[in-house]
Amino acid sequence: MSFGTTFAAWRDSTPAWPAYTRHAFVQGLGDGTLPHAAFLHYLTQDYVFLIHFSRAWALAITKADTVEEMRLAAGTVNGLINDEIDLHIQTCAAAGIDEATLFATQERQENLAYTRYVLDAGHSGDLLDLLAALAPCVMGYGEIGAHLAAAKTSDTYHDWIDTYASDDYQQLCRDVGALMDGAVARRIGEGATTSPRWSSLQARFAMATQLEVGFWDMGLDP
Amino acid sequence: MSFGTTFAAWRDSTPAWPAYTRHAFVQGLGDGTLPHAAFLHYLTQDYVFLIHFSRAWALAITKADTVEEMRLAAGTVNGLINDEIDLHIQTCAAAGIDEATLFATQERQENLAYTRYVLDAGHSGDLLDLLAALAPCVMGYGEIGAHLAAAKTSDTYHDWIDTYASDDYQQLCRDVGALMDGAVARRIGEGATTSPRWSSLQARFAMATQLEVGFWDMGLDP
Amino acid sequence: MSFGTTFAAWRDSTPAWPAYTRHAFVQGLGDGTLPHAAFLHYLTQDYVFLIHFSRAWALAITKADTVEEMRLAAGTVNGLINDEIDLHIQTCAAAGIDEATLFATQERQENLAYTRYVLDAGHSGDLLDLLAALAPCVMGYGEIGAHLAAAKTSDTYHDWIDTYASDDYQQLCRDVGALMDGAVARRIGEGATTSPRWSSLQARFAMATQLEVGFWDMGLDP
């Protein structure tokens, strides 16, 4: 499992990364102890999250420098809006929550803070600033899915785990990793890690990671 | 052929509409008199146009108020980036122009003025302002395609004509028309045509139509 | 004290308004019981808030439709960046906190959620959407300042109170109120309150008010 060298470097410099990917919420998905009410609460918030996260990926299309960057971002937007959101709709429908209810979900502050931070990263900076804020969610879920698929001791949440452990999702993470490596090469070039931008990008990645921790905390607090 | 009531109202109030949809360039596509050099010049400029037009549709995703609006905009972005642009790449490749050359095309001012105007319509306003600037291209090509499919006297440019006369493209125009009607209903509501916004939206539509005329003029001037 | 009819209508439909303008933090400013540590904590967070709030007012300039709208927004941006922020710098400097420390303040989630929500209101919508999200802070502080100037029982925080009770600040609130009334007239027109946009604008105003409550809560929790 390799999601590129840029991602690996930023992740390894982010102290809060394990607090995110090994959060109690994640443990509860793996051993089945997560209360169903918390899971549904998380799914409804995550539905709203995905809407704004899709908006942020759409913003990436507007900030791309090459057609390849545009194609990958466009594919990701479509995957989010037409596949990943649908999974939420179906799972929630099975639990008696229809899409109109999902859409009307009162957005929690932890949720709002995260997606609007990502969108602002894009509006205030360039594509790299935006990717640095998008990466923790995309790749973190990839790591969590792969980890839980191997480590889970319960099948209660296997649909969720399978989604993010799937070949499709793991490939998406690799594609986004390649997009990030390419964007770094095109915009910073050699010596990227000693460029003054590196620390500001790293700080964006770390802030988004912290906001992921807050999102899991919220998930445990319906 | 109906692309919705909003489009019809704006089109019918735009004096330059026939100058755009019945332009000499269009006539030349229909009767085969358009010089091939002009067609290739147009295609290379239109390749660059589509890149920025796709960015504008991606911006629409970030400005949508409902998931349905997002879905249609996301589908349009994908269609543009993965289908319509590909047609240009293939046609140009057949004429010996590769994609790197296309991407490096020096953007003509008439081209630049148009797409950046559309993007700014989106950034300065809301989704309706953006749709008013996007509509003339989308629907105008739908009208032109349908017209030429019926009226053409030459098969020289039948690939181009077939693209925009196709069921797929005509359906896209109907979908965008429905999106516009829905967006007007949601944001302005009853009495939309007497709202102060109506004239500013109408003015945006008219400006984009004028910029389409300029684009055809440029097409005839390689 | 009248900040226009639009503001009054939105405020009077927002149940959380008193929770914001009569918050325990506000009471503590008036009777001097607010701990100084909480006040300094609030000031450092508010310094970061003002930076992003200024960015949102700058965004308003990019979304204005008239030169008058631009002039008022430009004046507000300048007032924020060169006057209101300076007050924070001087007050904090007197307490031994220099501007570099202020700028390096770790932004609290309640703070980040608020300003990025306001910026996104502007990016996703038009000027009215942005003004609806900007208004609770501007006018709420105007109401709080005027209220505390009359009701305060302690002079401990009189500098802060004087700032927002001042003629200059009260005039700013009236100017912004007039800007909002004009923007509603220009963009929605007659029957604005029954337009479908009214409820979405009202909802933005209510969300920003709720985020103000969260900001005061954070202020009491250094």
Place this chain on the structure above:
Amino acid sequence: MSFGTTFAAWRDSTPAWPAYTRHAFVQGLGDGTLPHAAFLHYLTQDYVFLIHFSRAWALAITKADTVEEMRLAAGTVNGLINDEIDLHIQTCAAAGIDEATLFATQERQENLAYTRYVLDAGHSGDLLDLLAALAPCVMGYGEIGAHLAAAKTSDTYHDWIDTYASDDYQQLCRDVGALMDGAVARRIGEGATTSPRWSSLQARFAMATQLEVGFWDMGLDP
């Protein structure tokens, strides 16, 4: 006269620079041969230009990384909206053209192409991309003003020349030059001129310069 090392490097690599700063329109301002009708036509278009150019400077505030960057950009926005635009209003008023007429000026395509290109540079990139597109106008007028003040053979257009030759305007150019040098240092750092971004920034500067040439061309064609 030094407007910083970044500006000097970009200018010296831009073949079209003399075509812009020594344009026939400029010569006509200096020797008084520019027809008054062309000058008024230019002023009315430039009024519309300044509105959108101010919007672009306001966008810079939203993309700044430091308070110093914000302060300079905010000062520039205010100077543009409250001083430079006023000069146009007064000069045009003296010629019988009121501000409502100015504001209603039909924007020429050369004008629209330029300002929307600058705005898009900001929206698609970061502050450096925006500054590279803003610089040719700001500093070019500084060079032109200083040149004409020394070389003019007629006083016909001395008000215009004095504006851009003034200490205030020359200082603005130095300040923007310092802003650019600082932004390059903060975002690219050592070896900036060999960074892959340098050529893309240089290309933006060159495109904006080309659009300035087009603007003068338009000025000669009322």
